[in-house]
Amino acid sequence: MTDVLEHALIERLAAGLPRSALQLNALHESDAELLRLPGTGMVLAVTTDGLAEELATGLYRDPELIGWMLVTVNASDLAAVGAEPLGIVLCETLPPDVDPSWIVGLQAGVRAGSAATGLAVLGGDTNMSPTTNLTATALGLIRDGRPLTRCGCAPGDVLFASGSLGLGSAFALLQLKPELKHAMPLAYRPAARLCEGRLLRGYASCCMDTSDGAIATLDELMRRNAVGFRLETDVTAWTCEPAVTLARAVGLSPWVMHAGPHGEFELLFAIPAGREPAFLAHARRIGWEPLRLGRATREPGAQLVLDGHPATVDTGRVRNLFAEAHGDIERYIGLLVREVSLP
Amino acid sequence: MTDVLEHALIERLAAGLPRSALQLNALHESDAELLRLPGTGMVLAVTTDGLAEELATGLYRDPELIGWMLVTVNASDLAAVGAEPLGIVLCETLPPDVDPSWIVGLQAGVRAGSAATGLAVLGGDTNMSPTTNLTATALGLIRDGRPLTRCGCAPGDVLFASGSLGLGSAFALLQLKPELKHAMPLAYRPAARLCEGRLLRGYASCCMDTSDGAIATLDELMRRNAVGFRLETDVTAWTCEPAVTLARAVGLSPWVMHAGPHGEFELLFAIPAGREPAFLAHARRIGWEPLRLGRATREPGAQLVLDGHPATVDTGRVRNLFAEAHGDIERYIGLLVREVSLP
Numbered sequence: 001m002t003d004v005l006e007h008a009l010i011e012r013l014a015a016g017l018p019r020s021a022l023q024l025n026a027l028h029e030s031d032a033e034l035l036r037l038p039g040t041g042m043v044l045a046v047t048t049d050g051l052a053e054e055l056a057t058g059l060y061r062d063p064e065l066i067g068w069m070l071v072t073v074n075a076s077d078l079a080a081v082g083a084e085p086l087g088i089v090l091c092e093t094l095p096p097d098v099d100p101s102w103i104v105g106l107q108a109g110v111r112a113g114s115a116a117t118g119l120a121v122l123g124g125d126t127n128m129s130p131t132t133n134l135t136a137t138a139l140g141l142i143r144d145g146r147p148l149t150r151c152g153c154a155p156g157d158v159l160f161a162s163g164s165l166g167l168g169s170a171f172a173l174l175q176l177k178p179e180l181k182h183a184m185p186l187a188y189r190p191a192a193r194l195c196e197g198r199l200l201r202g203y204a205s206c207c208m209d210t211s212d213g214a215i216a217t218l219d220e221l222m223r224r225n226a227v228g229f230r231l232e233t234d235v236t237a238w239t240c241e242p243a244v245t246l247a248r249a250v251g252l253s254p255w256v257m258h259a260g261p262h263g264e265f266e267l268l269f270a271i272p273a274g275r276e277p278a279f280l281a282h283a284r285r286i287g288w289e290p291l292r293l294g295r296a297t298r299e300p301g302a303q304l305v306l307d308g309h310p311a312t313v314d315t316g317r318v319r320n321l322f323a324e325a326h327g328d329i330e331r332y333i334g335l336l337v338r339e340v341s342l343p
Numbered sequence: 344m345t346d347v348l349e350h351a352l353i354e355r356l357a358a359g360l361p362r363s364a365l366q367l368n369a370l371h372e373s374d375a376e377l378l379r380l381p382g383t384g385m386v387l388a389v390t391t392d393g394l395a396e397e398l399a400t401g402l403y404r405d406p407e408l409i410g411w412m413l414v415t416v417n418a419s420d421l422a423a424v425g426a427e428p429l430g431i432v433l434c435e436t437l438p439p440d441v442d443p444s445w446i447v448g449l450q451a452g453v454r455a456g457s458a459a460t461g462l463a464v465l466g467g468d469t470n471m472s473p474t475t476n477l478t479a480t481a482l483g484l485i486r487d488g489r490p491l492t493r494c495g496c497a498p499g500d501v502l503f504a505s506g507s508l509g510l511g512s513a514f515a516l517l518q519l520k521p522e523l524k525h526a527m528p529l530a531y532r533p534a535a536r537l538c539e540g541r542l543l544r545g546y547a548s549c550c551m552d553t554s555d556g557a558i559a560t561l562d563e564l565m566r567r568n569a570v571g572f573r574l575e576t577d578v579t580a581w582t583c584e585p586a587v588t589l590a591r592a593v594g595l596s597p598w599v600m601h602a603g604p605h606g607e608f609e610l611l612f613a614i615p616a617g618r619e620p621a622f623l624a625h626a627r628r629i630g631w632e633p634l635r636l637g638r639a640t641r642e643p644g645a646q647l648v649l650d651g652h653p654a655t656v657d658t659g660r661v662r663n664l665f666a667e668a669h670g671d672i673e674r675y676i677g678l679l680v681r682e683v684s685l686p
Contacts, residue, residue: 010469012446013435017454020430020463033465035430039486040383044429048480052436052470086387087363087378091434091478092356093395103355111360120363122376125478126353127395135434135468137391137480143382 002316004219005323029224030149031080031209032140043142047077050135057327059175059262063102066134067109068189073211074138075117075192076265080209082148082201083140085117085194090124093133106134117192146201148269153206153225155298157270160290162193165214166243166257167264173246173257176329180249186242190265196288200269203279207269212319214258217268218302219315231294234305238291240264252337255306259318259336270296314339345659347562348666372567373492374423374552375483386485390420393478400670402518402605406445409477410452411532416554417481418460418535419608423552425491425544426483428460428537433467436476449477460535489544491612496549496568498641500613503633505536508557509586509600511607516589516600519672523592529585533608539631543612546622550612555662557601560611561645562658574637577648581634583607595680598649602661602679613639657682 007028014027024034024043032047051070054060060069071088078085090110094103114121119138171188174181193209200207206225210217218229235255236244243257271279283290294303304311318339325332350371357370367377367386375390394413397403403412414431421428433453437446457464462481514531517524536552543550549568553560561572578598579587586600614622626633637646647654661682668675 006469013450013467013469014464016450017464018457020465022429023463023465027466033430033432035465035482037380037383037385038484039385040380042380042382044387044482046430046432046465046480046482048432048434048466048478049468050434050436050470050476050478052472052476056472086365087376087389089376089389089391089480091391091393091480093393093476107356107359114361120366121357121360122363122366122378122389123370123391124356125392126349126356127393129395129399129474129476131472131474131476133393133395133436133472133474133476133478135391135393135476135478137389137432137434139378139387139389139482141381 002314002320004316005320024147025149028220029151030147031077032083034081034147041145043145043147045078045081045083045140045142045147046137047074048135048137049073049077050133052133055132055134059172063105064109065189067106068113070134070136071110071113071117071119072190072192072265074136075119075194076209076211078138078140079192079194079197080148080207080267081142082197083142084198085119086139086141087122088114088119088136088138089122091135092124093127093129093131095130095132096128117194148197148201148204148207150206150208150221150224153221153227153270153296154272155227155296157205157272157296158276159229159231159268159270159293159295161238161293162196162267162290164238164240164291165210165264165266166239166254168262169213169257169260170243170246172260172262177250180246184242184246192265193267195286196267199282199286200267203271203275204269205272207267210263210266210268213260213263214268215313215315216261216319219319221268222300222302222315225296227296227298228300228302229294230297230303231305233293234308238293252333253306255304256333256336261322345657345663347659348663367490368492371563372494373490374420375426377424377490384488386488386490388421388424388426388483388485388490389480390417391478391480392416392420393476395476398475398477402515406448407452408532410449411456413477413479414453414456414460414462415533415535415608417479418462418537419552419554421481421483422536422540423491423550423610424485425540426485427541428462429482429484430465431457431462431479431481432465434478435467436470436472436474438473438475439471460537491540491544491547491550493549493551493564493567496564496570496613496639497615498570498639500548500615500639501619502572502574502611502613502636502638504581504636505539505610505633507581507583507634508553508607508609509582509597511605512556512600512603513586513589515603515605520593523589527585527589535608536610538629539610542625542629543610546614546618547612548615550610553606553609553611556603556606557611558656558658559604559662562662564611565643565645565658568639570639570641571643571645572637573640573646574648576636577651581636595676596649598647599676599679604665
């Protein structure tokens with residue numbers, strides 16, 4: 001498989017750091033860090049995530065969206081390990097001349113995100129510096145000590161998404177194409193799938209959120225489990241409607257809406273075939289309709305169905321293209337389109 | 344008492360945020376957030392702290408010091424609540440063209456800080472953005488569920504420091520006065536007082552670290568406990584030797600070395616008079632010699648002894664001067680010197 005550029009940096013940063021004997025997961029194995037709580041059978045989940053790139057590139061401008069996302073990106077990692085939300089701490093670096101109305105908007109977004117996820121704001125740190133930087137750390141609890149991770153999927157397991165995908169890329173593309181923006185209003189305020197994650201702990205063999213887009217998520221799950229994925233449902237059927245419409249408007253295949261590094265915070269997960277009926281019945285009882293995408297395979301690689309035709313995607317290469325294009329979005333899309341092969 | 348400008352911002356940021364029923368402390372009441380762990384008698388301590396200002400102003404330049412401080416500032420908050428270290432997560436925002444040798448230095452500092460504190464690095468988040476921003480969140484455990492906080496001090500309690508103070512200001516002043524720097528090499532690599540904090544849980548009525556300087560710490564402890572402090576030991580006796588020397592070299596009274604907003608991560612704490620002998624005996628058994636500073640008083644305000652003469656300091660006003668001087672260090676020192684009144 002193609003090496004992932006981001007992994008190389010993370011592995012370099014982590015090299016030589018002492019690890020805790022209490023930690024259950026190794027690098028890349030779960031969306032949140034998992035720590036056995038001494039003297040109990042419980043596991044603490046902790047995750048930290050910042051919004052640096054989204055702010056520096058102007059992808060997020062509305063302060064309410066920024067506050068919402070600061071909570072949601074972290075809550076989504078707790079969802080992917082099936083944790084019960086405990087609380088969140090915020091680290092806000094603000095310019096000394098920050099507009100007070102911007103702070104009001106930010107806090108309204110944080111408050112809404114906190115209420116939606118049950119992650120009470122426990123405290124934080126405030127710093128002054130010319131460049132805005134917002135990070136948060138969320139804590140969750142897994143009382144029975146059995147978290148979901150990215151690892152455990154076997155060939156034959158059934159691949160699902162918690163909901164339709166592609167909204168993250170659609171939102172990002174619209175910010176970059178202002179001429180399309182007023183023709184196509186799009187509400188981007190993704191919700192962390194916390195209830196669904198907790199339900200999944202009883203059924204799923206692996207789980208990961210689509211914070212980096214569905215292709216990156218599929219790629220990571222394949223790497224962690226040494227499996228491939230054969231998607232049997234046509235891409236348009238699991239792509240959200242605004243993403244399909246937008247892709248058509250700019251003359252792209254809808255699969256491209258899953259390739260970008262900005263996702264929608266749904267969950268991708270696999271269910272062993274024998275547990276599928278019980279899982280679906282349980283999901284139905286909470287009013288949730290997961291999307292069945294396909295199956296894990298012994299053969300490596302990702303196969304999609306595009307307008308009725310099978311196609312393969314080098315998911316590792318797709319993950320690296322954004323870095324390779326050095327932020328040039330036209331070049332990036334040009335590179336992307338060449339990456340799908342129709343046999 | 345003079346209102347603290349920083350409190351006003353923090354209270355504005357926290358306004359209207361839902362709080363957790365599990366949280367033991369309110370705003371400003373402890374150095375780390377304290378959360379009851381459901382189904383256990385234990386308390387989880389969590390604290391988040393970033394290095395934005397220290398990096399933006401150039402106060403910290405050596406990447407090894409930066410990595411060390413990223414761990415230490417958070418570990419020190421765990422020390423001040425008497426927690427046992429569990430682990431730390433890092434959120435690193437780095438410029439795309441960051442020098443690889445800078446990263447090597449940073450990670451060496453993080454590794455050394457992690458080894459010194461027992462805070463294993465559990466994981467983190469890495470972002471790319473033009474401005475470097477480093478934040479971390481540390482977790483600790485208080486197994487018996489009885490943390491130290493800033494609250495609980497009564498008039499008559501004996502005030503101590505875990506060690507001599509003033510190194511943080513001395514270091515900051517030297518960075519700003521390069522002409523003095525080569526004449527006076529100063530090693531600034533403060534250690535979090537984790538062992539001392541755990542010992543203090545059995546004795547202290549309040550505790551706080553000197554991350555913002557001793558005057559700010561005294562001020563905060565007075566506010567939380569509605570007491571004053573009468574320091575009976577001359578300032579020079581509890582000021583570290585390099586800070587005394589530096590103050591004399593620039594013609595300032597040594598008390599000024601406790602006024603700056605950059606501290607040395609010692610602990611200030613009070614011991615009820617009846618527990619003092621047992622506390623001192625226990626401290627001696629671990630080879631620790633805390634410095635006895637004075638007593639909490641019913642009368643508000645801070646009294647110092649400067650070169651044998653009593654003096655009062657408006658600690659609240661001193662905390663605000665750095666913001667009032669808008670970073671102009673000469674103006675700041677000028678304002679400071681006027682703040683101490685010799686009767």
